[in-house]
Amino acid sequence: DVVMTQSPLSLPVTLGQPASISCRSSQSLVYGDGNTYLTWFQQRPGQSPRRLIYKVSNRDSGVPDRFSGSGSGTDFTLKISRVEAEDVGVYYCMQGTQWPLTFGGGTKVEIK
Amino acid sequence: QLQLEESGPGLVKPSETLSLTCAVSGGSISSTYYHWGWIRQPPGKGLEWIGTIYWSGSTYYNPSLKSRVTISGDTPKNQFSLRLNSVTAADTAVYYCATYYGSGSAFEYWGQGTLVTVSS
Numbered sequence: 001d002v003v004m005t006q007s008p009l010s011l012p013v014t015l016g017q018p019a020s021i022s023c024r025s026s027q028s029l030v031y032g033d034g035n036t037y038l039t040w041f042q043q044r045p046g047q048s049p050r051r052l053i054y055k056v057s058n059r060d061s062g063v064p065d066r067f068s069g070s071g072s073g074t075d076f077t078l079k080i081s082r083v084e085a086e087d088v089g090v091y092y093c094m095q096g097t098q099w100p101l102t103f104g105g106g107t108k109v110e111i112k
Numbered sequence: 113q114l115q116l117e118e119s120g121p122g123l124v125k126p127s128e129t130l131s132l133t134c135a136v137s138g139g140s141i142s143s144t145y146y147h148w149g150w151i152r153q154p155p156g157k158g159l160e161w162i163g164t165i166y167w168s169g170s171t172y173y174n175p176s177l178k179s180r181v182t183i184s185g186d187t188p189k190n191q192f193s194l195r196l197n198s199v200t201a202a203d204t205a206v207y208y209c210a211t212y213y214g215s216g217s218a219f220e221y222w223g224q225g226t227l228v229t230v231s232s
Contacts, residue, residue, distance in 0.1 A: 001175075037216035041159075048208060048225050049151075049159065054218035092159055096217030100174045101149075101161040 002027050002095050006104035012112045019080040021107045023093035028073050030097070037096035040069055040078045043106075044089040052091075053078065085111060114138045116209050116223035124203075124230050130196040134209030134223060135189075142167055142187045145214050150183060150194045152205040153225070160205075164217065165192055199230045 003026040013019045029036045040053040051060050053069035056076060066081040080087055088111060093104040120132035134148070141148055149164040163173040165183045173181050182195040196203060206227050210219035 031215070033215065035216065037218065039216070039218040041219075048222040049210075049219075050222070051218060051220050054220075055216060060220070094159075094161075094217070094219075096215075099172050100176075101164075101217050103159040103161065106158045 001100055002029070002098050002102050004093055004095055004102050004104035006091075006093060006107050008107060009105070010108045010110065012110050013080075013083045014112045015085065016082050019083050019087075019109060021078045021091055021093075021109075023071075023076040023078070023104050025074045025076075025095055027098070029076075029095050030073065036072065038069075038071070038076050039094045039096060040067075041092045041094065042087075042089050043092065044086075047089075049092065080109075083109070083111070114211060114221040116211065116221060118207060118209050118223045118226040120207075120226060120228070122227060122229060124199055124228060125232050126200055126230055127198055130194070130199050130203060130207075130228055130230075132194045132207055132209075132226065132228070133191050134193070135191045136211070137190070140187070141185050141190055141192055146211060147213075147217070148183075148185070148192045148209065148211050149217070149219060151208045151210055151219070152203075153208070154202075154205045162194065162196075162207075201230050204228065204230045 041049040043049045057069045090106045115137045146167045150162040163183045180197045185192045206225040208225045210222040
């Protein structure tokens with residue numbers, strides 16, 4: 001199985017400041033078709049996960065442009081350029097390149 | 113816009129079978145290249161993929177659960193279902209159904225989730 005490792009576990013951030021979450025995979029996530037199937041989800045307290053970013057860097061409709069995804073191969077990053085109160089929650093990366101699908105352990109973003 | 117809604121018993125006894133249904137609206141489960149999955153989240157913990165059924169009927173399961181899991185689709189009712197046999201307390205979780213289009217398993221639409229507790 002592809003192991004997804006996120007860091008940090010917890011990320012206290014001051015409002016208006018940037019935040020960065022790392023996600024590393026135990027194997028390359030480049031699929032045979034040339035795509036890299038790395039997805040980022042946000043889970044606000046008491047809510048279902050919400051897809052933010054797919055295929056590393058493609059932002060979903062309605063997702064604020066302060067969210068961005070980057071990376072390649074085995075090393076990926078989710079950045080929030082200026083954290084707002086509504087960004088509080090747990091962020092998960094997930095790989096869809098290889099069965100079984102696997103999630104990172106999550107990073108909890110909170111306001112300082 | 114696709115909408116998904118899970119339903120099923122909130123309490124299941126140990127060793128029995130957990131059965132959940134995901135009703136889909138705003139689209140058809142047989143639409144080409146749509147894929148339908150189940151993901152669970154134990155209380156206070158992270159997300160675990162259970163399995164996926166393709167629009168074509170093909171299924172893929174997490175090997176850690178494969179011997180106990182069945183996912184099936186019901187096209188006339190436009191819903192898909194999860195059965196998990198021989199449950200234990202470790203299967204207590206919020207169960208989500210979700211869907212995505214195309215490749216990459218990037219689940220785009222999610223249900224609200226349903227808590228299933230395994231207890232006698």
